[in-house]
Amino acid sequence: xxxxxxxxxxxxxxxxxxxxxxxGKCVKPYVVIKDMGKAKTNNSVVYKKMIELYxxxxxxxxxxxxxxxxxxxxxxxxxxxKESYEATPTIIDDDKKAYLTRLSYYDGRKRSV
Numbered sequence: 001x002x003x004x005x006x007x008x009x010x011x012x013x014x015x016x017x018x019x020x021x022x023x024g025k026c027v028k029p030y031v032v033i034k035d036m037g038k039a040k041t042n043n044s045v046v047y048k049k050m051i052e053l054y055x056x057x058x059x060x061x062x063x064x065x066x067x068x069x070x071x072x073x074x075x076x077x078x079x080x081x082k083e084s085y086e087a088t089p090t091i092i093d094d095d096k097k098a099y100l101t102r103l104s105y106y107d108g109r110k111r112s113v
Contacts, residue, residue: 001049001107002035005079009033012075026056026098029068036104048106050084056098065090065099072103081105 002018009016015030022032036050055072057065069087084104093100 001051002033005033005051005053005076005081008079009072009075012071014072014075022056022096026058026093026096029055029057031055031072048084051081051105051107053103053105055101055103056093056096057100059092059097059099062090062099065101069101069103076103076105081107 006016006018009031015028017030017032019032019034022030032054034052034054036052038049053072053076055065055069057068073083082105084106087104088102090099090101092098
C-alpha cells in the first residue's frame with residue numbers, strides 16, 4: 001500500500017517521504033507516508049489497511065495550506081482510499097519550521113485475515 005500511494009503522489013508532482021526520511025527544515029510542501037498496519041472491522045475475520053499522511057507546508061504561507069491539503073485529499077480519493085477520521089487541526093512543527101496536519105485513510109477494499 002505504501003508503494004502505491006508513494007508512486008501516485010509522485011506521479012501527481014507531490015514530494016513525499018517515508019517516516020524518518022526527510023531531513024532539515026521544510027522549504028517546500030511535502031507529505032510523509034506512515035503505514036499504520038491493519039484494523040479489524042466489525043467482522044472479526046475482515047480487516048482494513050490503514051495509512052496516515054503527515055502534510056507539511058513551509059511557515060509563512062498559511063493561506064496556501066488548505067489548498068495543498070485539498071489536493072492531497074483529491075489524489076487519495078482517486079486511489080479509492082477513504083478517510084478513516086477527519087484531519088487533525090493544523091499545528092506548527094517548530095523543528096521543521098512548517099505547518100503540519102495529519103490525514104488518515106484506509107483501503108476501501110476489505111480483506112480476509
